[in-house]
Amino acid sequence: MSHLFPTVIFAVLALVWHPAFADAQVYVANSGSGTVSVLSTPDHALIAEIPVGALPSRIAVTPDGAFVYVTNENSGTMSKISAASNSAVATISVGALPKGVAISADGLSVFVIADSMLKQFHVATDAPVRAYSLPIGVPVDVALSPDGTFAYVVDKNQNICSVYPINLTTGAVITSTECANGVSIGAIGGSYPVTLAIRPDGQFVYVTTPQDGAMQVVRLSDNIRVGGGCAMGPGPLGCALGGPNSVAVSADGGFAFTANSNNKTVSIFAIDQVSGLPAVPVRVALPTKPSYLDVTPDGTRLYVSHGSNSVSVIDLTSNPPALTGTLTVGNGPLGVAVSPLASGGGGGGGDPQTLSVTPASLTFTGEQGLGDPAAQAVQVGASGMTALSWSLAATGQDPGAGSWLKADLLAGTAPPTGSVQISAGTCGLAAGTYLGTISVASGQASNSPQSIPVSLTVAAPAGLLAAPSVRVCADRQTYQPGQALEIRVSLRQGVSSNSGDAYLFAGIPGDVNFVSLVWSEQGIGVNYGPAPVPFGTNFQVADFSGLIFERVFDASDPQGTYDLQAILAVAGSDPTIEANRLAASTINFSVTP
Numbered sequence: 001m002s003h004l005f006p007t008v009i010f011a012v013l014a015l016v017w018h019p020a021f022a023d024a025q026v027y028v029a030n031s032g033s034g035t036v037s038v039l040s041t042p043d044h045a046l047i048a049e050i051p052v053g054a055l056p057s058r059i060a061v062t063p064d065g066a067f068v069y070v071t072n073e074n075s076g077t078m079s080k081i082s083a084a085s086n087s088a089v090a091t092i093s094v095g096a097l098p099k100g101v102a103i104s105a106d107g108l109s110v111f112v113i114a115d116s117m118l119k120q121f122h123v124a125t126d127a128p129v130r131a132y133s134l135p136i137g138v139p140v141d142v143a144l145s146p147d148g149t150f151a152y153v154v155d156k157n158q159n160i161c162s163v164y165p166i167n168l169t170t171g172a173v174i175t176s177t178e179c180a181n182g183v184s185i186g187a188i189g190g191s192y193p194v195t196l197a198i199r200p201d202g203q204f205v206y207v208t209t210p211q212d213g214a215m216q217v218v219r220l221s222d223n224i225r226v227g228g229g230c231a232m233g234p235g236p237l238g239c240a241l242g243g244p245n246s247v248a249v250s251a252d253g254g255f256a257f258t259a260n261s262n263n264k265t266v267s268i269f270a271i272d273q274v275s276g277l278p279a280v281p282v283r284v285a286l287p288t289k290p291s292y293l294d295v296t297p298d299g300t301r302l303y304v305s306h307g308s309n310s311v312s313v314i315d316l317t318s319n320p321p322a323l324t325g326t327l328t329v330g331n332g333p334l335g336v337a338v339s340p341l342a343s344g345g346g347g348g349g350g351d352p353q354t355l356s357v358t359p360a361s362l363t364f365t366g367e368q369g370l371g372d373p374a375a376q377a378v379q380v381g382a383s384g385m386t387a388l389s390w391s392l393a394a395t396g397q398d399p400g401a402g403s404w405l406k407a408d409l410l411a412g413t414a415p416p417t418g419s420v421q422i423s424a425g426t427c428g429l430a431a432g433t434y435l436g437t438i439s440v441a442s443g444q445a446s447n448s449p450q451s452i453p454v455s456l457t458v459a460a461p462a463g464l465l466a467a468p469s470v471r472v473c474a475d476r477q478t479y480q481p482g483q484a485l486e487i488r489v490s491l492r493q494g495v496s497s498n499s500g501d502a503y504l505f506a507g508i509p510g511d512v513n514f515v516s517l518v519w520s521e522q523g524i525g526v527n528y529g530p531a532p533v534p535f536g537t538n539f540q541v542a543d544f545s546g547l548i549f550e551r552v553f554d555a556s557d558p559q560g561t562y563d564l565q566a567i568l569a570v571a572g573s574d575p576t577i578e579a580n581r582l583a584a585s586t587i588n589f590s591v592t593p
Contacts, residue, residue, distance in 0.1 A: 030330025065443025066391030100141035427473035428488020472566035
């Protein structure tokens with residue numbers, strides 16, 4: 001065997017990486033098709049192809065496996081994907097040319113590079129937390145210290161080993177890094193870095209510098225480069241032929257991996273636990289030039305994106321490590337991320353844990369235009385004694401029906417068994433049957449995800465009410481630029497002493513910034529419903545239920561909390577005067593960045 005493939009590395013691979021892990025999911029950002037491919041492991045089935053923004057490139061998974069974030073370079077956005085539903089649940093405006101993305105170890109914050117800044121967002125609410133100014137040229141990637149105190153950013157435009165530590169408490173950037181003054185590796189010594197990864201113990205960061213053909217090693221206690229390794233082996237030729245453009249580090253910190261575009265290989269470096277320095281790498285040949293890569297939590301497989309629509313699988317337990325297959329994904333695959341959770345062995349004897357979700361189905365019934373049916377409870381539990389994290393998605397599957405299915409809790413841990421209240425809203429829904437799904441997922445469970453069907457039957461109006469009734473509802477409580485406000489109304493017949501016609505008004509009273517939704521200064525409403533609504537022969541308001549208005553918010557809309565009203569008023573009267581109202585309904589919603 002060649003000296004470039006030392007036998008000792010395979011023994012370490014076999015002996016060190018042995019904890020029992022649940023089957024993970026692999027997420028691949030497809031830059032050409034604007035999607036994220038979801039692959040199951042170890043069977044490598046294509047679970048989903050999720051539409052996101054334009055030119056998705058970098059990707060990261062929360063520590064509990066509940067959410068996946070992907071940056072969309074040509075959209076200026078970041079898509080948030082629910083692992084429970086395998087769908088994009090939020091599109092977050094982050095700024096121009098978003099690139100690297102990382103999630104804090106506590107799972108509370110996601111950091112993204114955009115607008116040549118580092119921006120922090122809250123995972124639970126998607127709200128912005130802070131923006132960190134960077135006195136550098138072209139920041140492209142970010143990694144976070146395990147204790148959450150520092151972020152590290154690399155600048156692609158610098159001809160030095162430019163790793164910039166950022167104090168996440170004070171916002172200070174250490175610009176006088178001595179990274180370039182350490183041990184020189186490669187032809188130039190750390191020029192034009194593009195990606196980085198931190199060892200899980202937080203002692204070292206590994207940086208790829210393609211022009212040097214090397215992986216640089218920076219000691220984080222003093223930010224000095226202590227050495228590195230050439231992607232193709234020792235000596236000038238080993239660096240000159242490398243071209244590593246991405247790096248990943250194993251969960252135990254024992255190995256680093258680089259994807260080498262120049263020679264269509266992956267390099268596997270054993271890492272010294274004291275010095276942090278890499279040994280001579282083992283190389284695995286690939287069919288085409290690789291882009292990005294990630295390793296499973298148990299260290300048994302490596303997934304590498306490359307080519308027009310493929311991801312290669314490398315078996316790290318074989319001797320030597322070997323390419324075992326190539327999977328088809330979307331066009332132009334770039335970022336790769338593997339769901340990070342282990343099973344925890346809570347079932348005893350190393351058996352993987354399982355999720356339990358009861359009951360097997362939910363059925364709701366209601367009457368058009370009246371109150372909503374009572375909420376029902378879903379119980380989420382797990383086998384074993386070790387707590388696992390889960391996420392829940394409630395999805396109404398009928399197009400045009402709005403978001404009628406909701407849950408009061410979207411994440412939790414089990415055991416103990418948790419109770420989630422599921423509600424079904426009838427507001428704005430015509431008579432009929434609507435279908436939905438409750439899906440619960442956990443990266444720690446062997447049977448994830450678990451889904452139960454939901455049905456809502458809305459009965460036609462039965463008889464007259466004592467007075468006309470109107471209900472207004474929106475499809476969500478918080479909106480961001482690019483999201484559409486759907487105003488739905490349910491109107492019910494009722495006896496009235498008035499004669500003639502009535503008009504249905506809907507809007508945000510007194511707010512001239514939302515011109516398309518407000519009443520005029522004279523209080524004369526814009527009629528968004530059937531115009532006019534006749535009282536009928538018995539002075540009864542006609543039944544109506546459905547969507548009456550839709551508006552897409554943009555960045556110019558002011559932030560804040562607003563009332564949304566629907567008013568049924570006598571035709572020709574001022575709907576803002578209480579005496580002219582036959583019925584009224586008010587809810588509120590918020591607009592955030």
